Amino acid sequence: xxxxxxxxxxxxxxxxxxxxxxxxxxxxxEVEKGLQAAGSNQKFSLDALPPSLDWDTIKNxxxxxxxxxxxxxxxxxxxxxxxxxxxxxxxxxxxxxxxxFYFRLYRHLAQKFQHPALLEFGVRSGYSGVVFAKAxxxxxxxxxxxxxxxxxxxLESAAATFSQLxxxxxxxxxxxxxxxxxxxxxxxxxxxxAPFDFIHVDGEHTLLGKILDLWIAxxxxxxxxxxxxxxxxxxxxxxxxxxxxxxxxxFSKFSYVPTKRGLAVLRV
Ligand SMILES: C[S@@+](CC[C@H](N)C(=O)[O-])C[C@H]1O[C@@H](n2cnc3c(N)ncnc32)[C@H](O)[C@@H]1O
Numbered sequence: 001x002x003x004x005x006x007x008x009x010x011x012x013x014x015x016x017x018x019x020x021x022x023x024x025x026x027x028x029x030e031v032e033k034g035l036q037a038a039g040s041n042q043k044f045s046l047d048a049l050p051p052s053l054d055w056d057t058i059k060n061x062x063x064x065x066x067x068x069x070x071x072x073x074x075x076x077x078x079x080x081x082x083x084x085x086x087x088x089x090x091x092x093x094x095x096x097x098x099x100x101f102y103f104r105l106y107r108h109l110a111q112k113f114q115h116p117a118l119l120e121f122g123v124r125s126g127y128s129g130v131v132f133a134k135a136x137x138x139x140x141x142x143x144x145x146x147x148x149x150x151x152x153x154x155l156e157s158a159a160a161t162f163s164q165l166x167x168x169x170x171x172x173x174x175x176x177x178x179x180x181x182x183x184x185x186x187x188x189x190x191x192x193x194a195p196f197d198f199i200h201v202d203g204e205h206t207l208l209g210k211i212l213d214l215w216i217a218x219x220x221x222x223x224x225x226x227x228x229x230x231x232x233x234x235x236x237x238x239x240x241x242x243x244x245x246x247x248x249x250x251f252s253k254f255s256y257v258p259t260k261r262g263l264a265v266l267r268v
Pocket of ligand 1: 120121122123124125126127128145146147148149150151154179180181182202203204205209
């Protein structure tokens, strides 16, 4: 399959495709290979890879519930808590196996980094940033990229939330970039602050977008860092993207964390 055929396959298959997919025709050769791996029937088992973490140990650590995580010291919701989110889709916002699971992961895994840095593709209104800020003890940095596609003023809500967290003494530095992760300018900007200890891939929900984000993450993550891929079980193409990225040799370690929608944790 050549580049054009790979792209045609992606934009014509029965997955959600954004107009933006088609704009990224100048995709790197490695991403083209990733797309081809996703389209091939070659046998490859993620379970055969060594684990990226020991979830059985981490899962027993304590964590606050989402209500507590997203409530400030004045007993009010942070600005990231948007009207309607509580009833949007399933109970992702308040589920005990969604944000509290991320809390456990960040608290445990961040211990080995000094001043840990999280890069997130897909900020929305900033929920994940709050969890990171509260889970990681001591100073830490959060970098978020989002084109404000799903929520018009999402980055404004995130900025207001992070400002409150700073005033509350959570030691969070934050940098928000309005744009697409696929933008070369955005990638160049991020490269000046790389490597990142954690990268949360939760932005564009298409096969091409996910494979591209995994390739970008692979190049920006620190040697001992973690790439977290949300919705691993929620959309078939996300499972396919993770499999293709590992099959292409971008990551050599894999673990599955049973969050509400499934989470893949990868290491290079
Ligand atoms: C599922 S939401 C992210 C939720 C967030 N991680 C959290 O836990 O609160 C997905 C976000 O990805 C953003 N998005 C879509 N395409 C993107 C892209 N190419 N780069 C970065 N963000 C993107 C959308 O605007 C949306 O806000």
